[in-house]
Amino acid sequence: MAKSKFEYVRLFETEDRLIPNCWIVVRIDGKAFHRFTDSHHYMKPNDERGLNLMTRAAQNVMEDFKDIVIAYGQSDEFSFVFHKNTNIYNRRGSKMMTNVVSLFSSSFTMLWPRYFSTQDLQYAPTFDARVVLYPSDQNLKDYLSWRQADCHINNLYNTCFWKLVQERGHTPAQAQERLKGTLSSDKNELLYSDFKINYNNLPELFRKGTILIRCKEGVSGDTKPTTDGRQMTLVGNHVHTKARPSTVVLHTDLIGKQFWEDNLDILGPRPK
């Protein structure tokens, strides 16, 4: 049983080191979450429990991976941005994406009962992950803006769609047909005229998604409470830890300049 005889098989492993000085985004994405949300009776178009669980799992990831400087989530996806100078796992892409998606998945599963107290988890959820490099700050901001614009577009559509289904009795096919070819302004008008809803008054959680950034030093995480107060007591991945959570939860615009001017440290030098 000489192990050495077989060790040559290690030579088939290849390196996938990412080039230095690029922002590294790991984006995780729910697999077949349409079916998953149906099976678990998510409220439509948005289920606050589900969104808060996603956020809580993402916070777990940020507790473990200190070189993540910002994360952005919406729907069944979350993007984690590692500092462009991180040396984690020697910048091996496979290591980074699999560790992140694994911890996210097990956190989501472990924390499920805390967010869905009356609904058992029916089966183990799956997320995939990819890793993408962005060479410049502007590329990275554009990436995050792309995801937030996606959140807005989908949420506006879904809000209309489910109003038509839930309150007008449309079939999904009818609702889809009604919305075909409509512009954003048409959808805003539809919500206002038919359902007395001012889209801009809907919760920012739904319209803007969720931003996670690090607490500034000397500022405790709870100065910016989230819609879900629970993460303030359970902290990080470890139940017995006493420290405050090191992330702040925001639901604000990051497409405009204001966010980046208010948070210069995010893209600043990597903290020690």
Added chain:
Amino acid sequence: MAKSKFEYVRLFETEDRLIPNCWIVVRIDGKAFHRFTDSHHYMKPNDERGLNLMTRAAQNVMEDFKDIVIAYGQSDEFSFVFHKNTNIYNRRGSKMMTNVVSLFSSSFTMLWPRYFSTQDLQYAPTFDARVVLYPSDQNLKDYLSWRQADCHINNLYNTCFWKLVQERGHTPAQAQERLKGTLSSDKNELLYSDFKINYNNLPELFRKGTILIRCKEGVSGDTKPTTDGRQMTLVGNHVHTKARPSTVVLHTDLIGKQFWEDNLDILGPRPK
């Protein structure tokens, strides 16, 4: 909020399609499992609950990914072999490894209470994953042999180590010192003379690890019962499924020729 303005960032995503006609191994590996097993009071050198939980999570993976033809696990690792002609995810390596490690992680977490009924999960576990290509059948067999030889070597060492600690009162450092430079034959002798243990009589689960293969058609999974009968009732990833599990659990030698001669279909043509 024109999404299209930002869509150029998709061009930064790169393709990682694996070349055709190679066996694809996805190996997952526990991150910092020394600490994890300490925190959760695993029995040493082997905890059957832990090993069976690993196996059960791996079976979940095999239920979802039908192109996995064999899996092999030991300690905190599991290797999944996709058929060399699989087209899953268009053979994109990132997709394959992240989906597998995610489902494994959430399954492990979800099924934890069934295997550790008196020990709560303290924190979410993390696994990493890698993907490796093996061009020939022999390369693949050698890969699996490498892992099984590793299982044997580690188990023999750990069995001695923990006997010295648990029954001789050695400190870990003393036990380590005692075993330094010993050959396999020395360790076998140590076990026999000092502890009246015939190593070859220890459970195959510990000495050989765990092999998962597909049930042959018309043969139900329970003809080869495992040390853990439970997976016979809960089946696949979905609680409500009635079907038998489609995997068989074995703890036999796969280094010799016999195993492969008995199971020619494993490396045969990809089933439809």
Added chain:
Amino acid sequence: MAKSKFEYVRLFETEDRLIPNCWIVVRIDGKAFHRFTDSHHYMKPNDERGLNLMTRAAQNVMEDFKDIVIAYGQSDEFSFVFHKNTNIYNRRGSKMMTNVVSLFSSSFTMLWPRYFSTQDLQYAPTFDARVVLYPSDQNLKDYLSWRQADCHINNLYNTCFWKLVQERGHTPAQAQERLKGTLSSDKNELLYSDFKINYNNLPELFRKGTILIRCKEGVSGDTKPTTDGRQMTLVGNHVHTKARPSTVVLHTDLIGKQFWEDNLDILGPRPK
């Protein structure tokens, strides 16, 4: 001028080691050779001088890279097959393809006057190169068959095309129109009925392309003379070498089994 201050830039270089145990094909291909052959008044549809120059440059490559076991060329392309167990350049793909294409290009240029004595080289020719892995012997044979089938199809078409242009006075557009949608049998019939040409009697150099293999030990290269006797006197890349050339030039079928049965050593163990 401290060099060390800048040395960090080396970290941006990435590794591209090819996995072991796969046949490695480096295929070079003329860039814009339609224009190149026009500028240099190549005879159409085939210019023996040009084909022989390609072959001679390929022989130079085989002299320098001893792990090439077979090469196949047609038109403005040449494929070089490195043994699946080669360790040249530690199997780094970039190194392999750039060294091969560089030596091919400079050899082609250097040897030009010997093949085109009455036509000066007008400008420096460019070739590109790619590297492709083939895991099994069958995959490799199929690759080479693909190139030889391509040679046949193109040559049959070009032979018809240029007959129509040169002997019937068709414009290129008319010749193209005449051949549109024709089958191989149609083209054979056209050649026979209109031009009294039996396609199968055309030189094998044109119909089969060029195969380069190593001389068997104890067999001198000149036992299989080529259509171009010149490579027998100039030998290898170095003028002063006295040895016989170590490659044999063939223009035979390699799609059928016969070629591989006659030359079992090509895909056999790597020679020392």
Added chain:
Amino acid sequence: MAKSKFEYVRLFETEDRLIPNCWIVVRIDGKAFHRFTDSHHYMKPNDERGLNLMTRAAQNVMEDFKDIVIAYGQSDEFSFVFHKNTNIYNRRGSKMMTNVVSLFSSSFTMLWPRYFSTQDLQYAPTFDARVVLYPSDQNLKDYLSWRQADCHINNLYNTCFWKLVQERGHTPAQAQERLKGTLSSDKNELLYSDFKINYNNLPELFRKGTILIRCKEGVSGDTKPTTDGRQMTLVGNHVHTKARPSTVVLHTDLIGKQFWEDNLDILGPRPK
């Protein structure tokens, strides 16, 4: 001879698209040029003919690849910088490096007699190539500074070495021993005290290497003549072209800020 039966082998080709918005450096490097320069009786430590031939071949490359914004050469190497927004070959790295090294090699070979009129080319030279990405302007400047610092360090050493060999009658081993452990200041002192040479008065071609940049519009290439007037008459890759060469040859410092302040357009927007 159905080609389609074999076409599946194309699936084994993989894509190697480089990520957007990074400077792309293709560096070519002479293979075994110690032997090449010996065989061709290059003057030591520097042969102006050889350096000018390298430069001329590099100009050929810049004529063909318009997205190269700057090139830097020294000894037997040349680095070509493609604009960070180039779309050439859809940014496929293999295509870029093989085309560049091929054209460089054939140009070097074709132009040889013009620079070495009394010395025939003995065998076809080989260069390798690699491709490296630099995300920021500073990274790129540091890369070029690294190569120029390398030029300086090697040239200072080689100047001392060959003085000792050629004028003091040292053997190579003795010269090497004499220089072991010496600092730059020691070497400068050696040259001055023993050989009455002020290192800083040696030609900039030797001390700084060669920079190629594009002519500014409306400025002809010959306003900055090189040490070799010949490239002014032969222009570009094509003998019959009448246009002025589109590159300027410089031998100046690029490590300091001045060069980049004087040439802001090099790293500016990509010209149409």
